[in-house]
Amino acid sequence: MDDSDIIELFNKRDEKAIIEAERKYRSYCRAISNNILQDRESVEECLNDTWLNAWNSIPPHVPDNLRMYLAKITRNLSFNRYKSAMAIKRGGGKISAVLDELEECMAGPSDVESDLIMKELGESINQFVHTLSERDCSLFVRRYFYVESVQEISAKYGITESNVVVSLSRTRKKLKKHLEKEVYLV
Structure with a gap:
């Protein structure tokens, strides 16, 4: 249907x-x-x-x-x-790792005062993702939206885990600069 x-x-x-x-x-x-x-x-x-x-x-x-x-x-x-x-039950795991990786790009919860700011932030991140190359966009979305492991992404794209990690690191740095430019980070 x-x-x-x-x-x-x-x-x-x-x-x-x-x-x-x-x-x-x-x-x-x-x-x-x-x-x-x-x-x-x-x-x-x-x-x-x-x-x-x-x-x-x-x-x-x-x-x-x-x-x-x-x-x-x-x-x-x-x-x-x-x-x-x-x-x-406090503990680690894949979600903690994903959130830790993104933490360097995001303002802390106490910095975000309202739902409106969160919505605008989401739109800004969405705009940023659309500026990425198709490959970088796919890697970023698979890791941070679908929460796939580095190993899963590596296998899907036929690239080394190291390549995935480096690519994601570069993309997070670009995201951080984008958010600083948009004044979501100071």
């Missing part, structure tokens, strides 16, 4: 929308959540919450790209579940 047809089912409040969205995007959303949580039960709970959140948000929101809309919901739910779990 076409995405526009699925969105139309959501708009009509037809429960078949959930069935069709899940059928089409379950594997994709599961991969995103699993990269973050790496726990089958938690992933399944996030997927169920994804379909419910989509149901509750469409309408009034009508996404331009259903696949990315569901990916964002899944990613945000997975990160929230991860943060919750880490508040209970």
Whole structure:
């Protein structure tokens, strides 16, 4: 079923929308959540919450790209579940590594005063990502949106892990300069 047809089912409040969205995007959303949580039960709970959140948000929101809309919901739910779990049991892991890598480019939570600033920051990062070469953009998105490991990225692109690390480091430095220019960092 076409995405526009699925969105139309959501708009009509037809429960078949959930069935069709899940059928089409379950594997994709599961991969995103699993990269973050790496726990089958938690992933399944996030997927169920994804379909419910989509149901509750469409309408009034009508996404331009259903696949990315569901990916964002899944990613945000997975990160929230991860943060919750880490508040209970402090520990390391892949998410901590990803967040540590990006920390050098981002302002701390106490520096961001409102949701509006966060939205503008997100738009600025999105603009930055679109200035990257196709390869650098793919590496950056795979690492920091899909939370893939350096090893996974290396295998997908047929390049060394060292090459991935260096490329990501250079991109983070460019992002930092971009954010400083945009006055998100001082």
